[in-house]
Amino acid sequence: MSYFFANFSILDEATLPRHHSPYDGSMVPFLLSYDYRCPFAKNMHLHLIAAQRAGANYDVTFIPWTMSQGHKPEGALDVWADEKQDKVNLALTVSISVRDQQPEHFLDAHEALFRARHEQGLRLNDIDQLTEILSPLGVDMEAVRADLATRRPHQVLGEAYALMATYEAFGVPTFVVNHDATFVRYMKSPTDDPSASRAVIDTLLALMEHSVDINEFKHTKVPN
Secondary structure, three states: OOOOOOOHHHOOHHHOOOEEOOOOOOOOOEEEEEOOOOHHHHHHHHHHHHHHHOOOOOEEEEEEOOHHHHHOOOOOOOOOOOHHHOOOOHHHHHHHHHHHHOHHHHHHHHHHHHHHHHOOOOOOOOHHHHHHHHHHHOOOHHHHHHHHHHOHHHHHHHHHHHHHHOOOOOOOOEEEEOOEEEEOOOOOOOOOOHHHHHHHHHHHHHHHHHOOOOOOOOOOOOOO
């Protein structure tokens, strides 16, 4: 399956690039948004990656979503069209390039970028720094640089934001299951038990698919 957003501008979910786990089994298809700066996106995506590596067969489409767009001044360029904002969104545009053109490396790159941001405190706004992170994983960073130079990933970022806007998404991570969007704030990172991560994702997906009348389920205080 192609990972290139050939028809993404028409906002048709059927054209989006999906990532299938190499394991047997099936699940409802879903979208999941991310911005590497968000710690809750980090938690959810690391659980998803751990679950997939443990045998889950999720039909997931990873959707980049920039938190910077909501903070741009009125009348300013959209952040994906403003070259002054390229460093802010660099990790996202690099990830788009890897996802679309080197999909065999995407999960490793995705995990590495989240861990670099939240466990090493790196800002991920320098291409040489990203090269140091991703090249050892097998990512062809020269190909990524060439893709960035065309600004195709920036266009994809804008189209992804527009897609999520149709669901009135306001943050990451947001799931879309059966054309219905749900924002989830999960507080803990994965443990060494990947089956626990799979249980987290499976439970959430089951709720989203079968319990659509639940609109809000929130602890009154942060659990210990």
